[in-house]
Amino acid sequence: MTGGLEAAVADVLARDACSGCGLCSRLDPAVRMELDGAGFARPRFTAPSAAIPDAEAIFRRSCPGVVVRAPAVPDGAAVHPLLGASLGVWSAWATDPEIRHTGSSGGALTALHAWLLASGRAARVTGAAVDDRAPRRTVPVSIMTRDEALAAAGSRYAPVAALDNPDVLVPGSAVCAKPCEISALRQSADDLVDGEPPLMLSFFCAGTPSQHATDALLATLGVDARDEVGTLRYRGRGWPGRFTATSGDRTVSADYDASWGSTLGPATQWRCKVCADAVGEAADIVSADAWEADEHGYPSFADGDGVSALIARTERGLRTIEEAVAAGVLELAPLTMERLAAAQPLQTERRRFLHARLWGSMLAGRRPPRYPGFALLRLSAAAPRTALRVLRGTARRVRAARAR
Numbered sequence: 001m002t003g004g005l006e007a008a009v010a011d012v013l014a015r016d017a018c019s020g021c022g023l024c025s026r027l028d029p030a031v032r033m034e035l036d037g038a039g040f041a042r043p044r045f046t047a048p049s050a051a052i053p054d055a056e057a058i059f060r061r062s063c064p065g066v067v068v069r070a071p072a073v074p075d076g077a078a079v080h081p082l083l084g085a086s087l088g089v090w091s092a093w094a095t096d097p098e099i100r101h102t103g104s105s106g107g108a109l110t111a112l113h114a115w116l117l118a119s120g121r122a123a124r125v126t127g128a129a130v131d132d133r134a135p136r137r138t139v140p141v142s143i144m145t146r147d148e149a150l151a152a153a154g155s156r157y158a159p160v161a162a163l164d165n166p167d168v169l170v171p172g173s174a175v176c177a178k179p180c181e182i183s184a185l186r187q188s189a190d191d192l193v194d195g196e197p198p199l200m201l202s203f204f205c206a207g208t209p210s211q212h213a214t215d216a217l218l219a220t221l222g223v224d225a226r227d228e229v230g231t232l233r234y235r236g237r238g239w240p241g242r243f244t245a246t247s248g249d250r251t252v253s254a255d256y257d258a259s260w261g262s263t264l265g266p267a268t269q270w271r272c273k274v275c276a277d278a279v280g281e282a283a284d285i286v287s288a289d290a291w292e293a294d295e296h297g298y299p300s301f302a303d304g305d306g307v308s309a310l311i312a313r314t315e316r317g318l319r320t321i322e323e324a325v326a327a328g329v330l331e332l333a334p335l336t337m338e339r340l341a342a343a344q345p346l347q348t349e350r351r352r353f354l355h356a357r358l359w360g361s362m363l364a365g366r367r368p369p370r371y372p373g374f375a376l377l378r379l380s381a382a383a384p385r386t387a388l389r390v391l392r393g394t395a396r397r398v399r400a401a402r403a404r
């Protein structure tokens with residue numbers, strides 16, 4: 001079974017299907033999550049394997065490079081074909097102006113984190129934040145106070161394995177992580193958590209860019225590889241806010257189009273391009289950017305007061321949001337899934353044509369993860385010509401990548 005985990009991990013890596021979530025580091029202390037040559041977080045066995053009992057079986061049903069299962073739809077939930085189930089959806093923002101300003105969009109997640117801790121509903125919240133010792137990098141963190149929640153606010157568009165943190169398995173925790181990480185935790189929680197599973201919070205995710213993209217962006221701003229970096233934020237402090245870094249007495253920055261749009265977004269890993277659940281269907285609560293769409297239906301990234309979209313996926317998530325609102329922590333306004341879908345073209349188009357992409361990848365010899373329950377065939381079949389074009393384009397790109 002021990003050799004089995006190593007072989008199973010190797011298979012995911014060979015198929016370039018690893019999302020870098022860090023689940024395998026919870027299954028075997030010999031696994032270290034490290035950056036590979038392409039700048040993505042990947043597991044490496046650094047010592048003889050000492051896997052926990054049933055590690056391979058847990059891995060095979062939970063690793064997002066192997067399988068992501070669509071969760072059961074809770075009673076009374078509405079189901080949007082592209083964005084999943086919801087018991088409630090709103091525009092939302094933190095009532096605390098400092099949290100709202102610092103957060104990526106409306107600071108909804110940070111407001112929830114701070115309130116979960118202050119109200120005793122969670123003993124700790126795990127998330128991701130700047131590595132204080134090496135601010136180019138991002139690390140998993142355990143948050144115990146409002147100030148720590150504030151310090152972790154804001155999206156980090158770089159590799160970080162959120163499950164590479166033992167606290168994600170401590171009963172009484174809340175976990176904020178990317179959708180693939182939440183799926184892995186949801187699938188394995190019954191085996192790994194000795195008590196009630198953590199409250200799971202997530203966000204829409206366009207994909208994890210290579211660490212090299214952060215370094216390239218810094219270089220275009222005049223901070224080269226040898227320069228020390230003092231602080232580094234990807235966005236927030238405004239909506240969407242600017243990528244901002246300090247180096248010595250210099251502060252450099254780039255707007256969202258130049259940072260995410262031109263450098264970080266195009267550098268996402270392959271696994272994210274074939275992701276069936278980048279909208280956090282396995283979470284209790286999901287946050288996203290509640291962009292306003294422009295006249296062409298595309299999101300407008302004009303700076304302003306941040307607004308998150310908040311989705312309650314489960315009864316537990318709904319209860320938590322209602323209690324946070326009653327406590328005066330969050331303010332909500334009406335939002336529909338249709339409007340949210342219109343502001344998230346990357347998410348909706350990716351899911352619409354994912355079935356075609358998966359087939360293109362398979363025909364080119366690269367086996368993607370399995371996605372039972374997402375009804376992807378029906379979505380692609382509704383626009384067969386585009387689906388065929390996507391399939392051919394994917395096959396061509398995968399063949400070219402495999403030939404390199």
Ligand SMILES: Cc1cc2nc3c(=O)[nH]c(=O)nc-3n(C[C@H](O)[C@H](O)[C@H](O)COP(=O)(O)OP(=O)(O)OC[C@H]3O[C@@H](n4cnc5c(N)ncnc54)[C@H](O)[C@@H]3O)c2cc1C
Binds near residue numbers: 308
């Ligand atoms: C890689 C990436 C891609 C994204 N793509 C989209 C998208 O396509 N559409 C969309 O609407 N929104 C996307 N987001 C989310 C969006 O940027 C905001 O995070 C979301 O609107 C929530 O905002 P907030 O103000 O409620 O969160 P905040 O209050 O700012 O809290 C964000 C929380 O996320 C955690 N976090 C930050 N970065 C990471 C990370 N890399 N891995 C794990 N945890 C992290 C932090 O610990 C923090 O607690 C993405 C975020 C990331 C990190």
